[in-house]
Amino acid sequence: MILIILIAIPIGVLSAVRQDSLFDKVTAVFVFIGFAVPTFWLALLLMILFGVHLGWLPISGIRSLNYEYLPPFAAFLDLLKHLILPVLLSAFGGLAGLSRYMRSNMLEVIRQDYITTARAKGLSERVVIYKHALRNALLPVITILGLSIPGLIGGSVIFETIFAIPGMGQLFYMSVMSRDYPVVMGILFIGAVLTLIGNLIADLSYAVADPRIRIA
16 A cells, blocks of 8 residues: 555656646556456466566565574565565556546646636746645545555455465455354454544544644
8 A cells, every 4th residue: 555655646646747748648558557457367477477487586475484594684585575576466456546546636636726826826836736736636545545444454365365375365265265253253353443544544644635624
């Protein structure tokens, strides 16, 4: 989610500011590819490329067999190598959708009268876009991100299965199939807690993004 936020929001803003430019068209193609390509199929291709042919990245698990005997920095690098492919692939679909959603919000905001007034007052384009327009355009995106936090459990089942990661999504699926109700209820409870945390983070982010909400 952090990776999606750091990449999708700037892409959406630049696509809106440079509407119909080459950058906007390239990102539009990227978004359509992100929606159309099955992520499990792309995961298998990247595993073959980077894991089998090039040998740069591991293709299963989150740790090497000798992880416990590695020094701290080497253990961190080992964990990082195992997480590169799953994290990038799980962020791919969300990155495409959120960047497009951010673009549409930004286009709607920069056409408002107060943006025209800010430009007429002589403010620089950077201040107009990143101080005045961006804050209001972020509000719907914050709502989506807050509601996406519970999906971190269920949305990772495919990647956990492909990369053989013993995660909570796979555990939930196996518990449902084996009718292990205590584990199912425990994971549902964690999902409910994450839902509350997501709503809390969204409410606090509203106040940070929009001064009117903070004053109220």
